[in-house]
Amino acid sequence: MSSIFDASLLAPHIPKTLPDNLKIRPLEKNDFSKGYLELLGQLTSVGNVDQEKFENQFEAMRTSVPCYHIVVIEDINTNKVVGSASLVLEMKFIHEAGSRGRVEDVVVNSEMRRQKLGAILLETLVSLGKSLGVYKLSLECVPELLPFYSKFGFQNDCNFMTQRF
Amino acid sequence: MSSIFDASLLAPHIPKTLPDNLKIRPLEKNDFSKGYLELLGQLTSVGNVDQEKFENQFEAMRTSVPCYHIVVIEDINTNKVVGSASLVLEMKFIHEAGSRGRVEDVVVNSEMRRQKLGAILLETLVSLGKSLGVYKLSLECVPELLPFYSKFGFQNDCNFMTQRF
Numbered sequence: 231m232s233s234i235f236d237a238s239l240l241a242p243h244i245p246k247t248l249p250d251n252l253k254i255r256p257l258e259k260n261d262f263s264k265g266y267l268e269l270l271g272q273l274t275s276v277g278n279v280d281q282e283k284f285e286n287q288f289e290a291m292r293t294s295v296p297c298y299h300i301v302v303i304e305d306i307n308t309n310k311v312v313g314s315a316s317l318v319l320e321m322k323f324i325h326e327a328g329s330r331g332r333v334e335d336v337v338v339n340s341e342m343r344r345q346k347l348g349a350i351l352l353e354t355l356v357s358l359g360k361s362l363g364v365y366k367l368s369l370e371c372v373p374e375l376l377p378f379y380s381k382f383g384f385q386n387d388c389n390f391m392t393q394r395f
Numbered sequence: 396m397s398s399i400f401d402a403s404l405l406a407p408h409i410p411k412t413l414p415d416n417l418k419i420r421p422l423e424k425n426d427f428s429k430g431y432l433e434l435l436g437q438l439t440s441v442g443n444v445d446q447e448k449f450e451n452q453f454e455a456m457r458t459s460v461p462c463y464h465i466v467v468i469e470d471i472n473t474n475k476v477v478g479s480a481s482l483v484l485e486m487k488f489i490h491e492a493g494s495r496g497r498v499e500d501v502v503v504n505s506e507m508r509r510q511k512l513g514a515i516l517l518e519t520l521v522s523l524g525k526s527l528g529v530y531k532l533s534l535e536c537v538p539e540l541l542p543f544y545s546k547f548g549f550q551n552d553c554n555f556m557t558q559r560f
Contacts, residue, residue, distance in 0.1 A: 270489050277491035287492040290460055298486070320483055321463070324435050324500065326442035327452040335489065360560055368535075368557040376556065384556035391541065391549035392533040395525055 232258045234288060235297045243357035245350050251307050252347070254354060257300040257314070259288050264304065266311045273337040296321065296329065296362075301354060303338075303347055312339040315351040317359055331364035336371075352382045397423045399453060400462045408522035410515050416472050417512070419519065422465040422479070424453050430475045431467065438502040461486065461494065461527075466519060468503075468512055477504040480516040482524055496529035501536075517547045 233256040244254050257266065262284045270276050279287075291298035296319040303313035315336040319329045333355050338347045359367050368387075371379055376386055398421040409419050422431065427449045435441050444452075456463035461484040468478035480501040484494045498520050503512045524532050533552075536544055541551055 267488060274489050276489050279488060279492050283492050284488065287486060287488060291486055293460070294486070295455055295459055318485055320497075320499070321452060321456055321459070322500070323432060323444060323449065323452060324439050324441050327444050327448050332485075334485070335487070356558075364560065366557060366559045368555065370533075370552075370555050373554055376554070379556050383558040385558060386553065387535075387555050387557045388551065388553040389538055389541070390533065390535050390552050390555035391544050392531060392552045393521075393548040393550060394531045395529065 232260065234292045234300050240301065240358065243354045243361065245353045247346065248350055249345065251305060253304045253306055254301060254350065255304065257302050259285060261302060261311050264309055264311045266302065266314065269311050269314060269337055269339055270335065272340055273335060299358060301351060303351065312342045313337065313347040313351055315355055317355045319362065319364065325365045328365045329363060331359040331367045333367060333369040348378065356382050397425065399457045399465050405466065405523065408519045408526065410518045412511065413515055414510065416470055418469045418471055419466060419515065420469065422467050424450060426467060426476050429469065431479065434476050434479060434502055434504055435500065437505055438500060464523060466516060468516070477507045478502065478512040478516055480520055482520045484527065484529065490530045493530045494528060496524040496532045498532060498534040513543065521547050
């Protein structure tokens, strides 16, 4: 299977406001050649991930339970991935052995800004997360984007800590 | 295999300060009968999770890649689980297809407080996370515990948002 998760899971959650030249779908294995990693490079450091490493990680994510719900927007005129966001689920014993969801790695190509693609990705993932039954969704972002994410039901929560290695 | 992850992975990270009557180890399937869910109930709502549901979730977590590193402290005098904390890894494409780690569901039996069991769990998980090569660790906690977690290298980060369903 070339999709990282079942496309039929995604279909009911795609907003109708997507421009005609764009397609929203699960990440596919051949997105390596459609600029997916270059797009992620606009978000943070990707480093040296060659096609083999990409495909190995893709397979590990695809076969993970629960799988990684990585959604991309492709520009069908250029065959390039121009936006992406991920919904990652964590299994729990708490909350009736429920699932916790996280929105991760939201990025829109800098040349495609002001077309509300970020909003489309967020609407899609929040709706998908609800349908998958997560009891909680969270995300991290730069301070400037706190107002943007609040439009999709998120509230700022300062009881969070990080460390980097 | 009765452990949720390989106990030999954990051994190098266990602090030597653990009292003699206590044992720190990966969660095991028969911890259902050693009070694991009752302990989690001191943290938050667990709800109706019977033995079958527990064992199904345990197997899903154990066979997940990367697996769920759920660590427990057992009191060998009473055969009860008296503390637990989890290190959950998320696979990424960013950071050289690296891993992000999260410390989740830290709880110590209210009758066992002031024995530094929380500190032992945190030292263990931070050390384990580093050894597994995570580029970042994070956690959420109640405001009163921010100073406690700062002892283990965590810094408060307010660029975090949540929503509940």
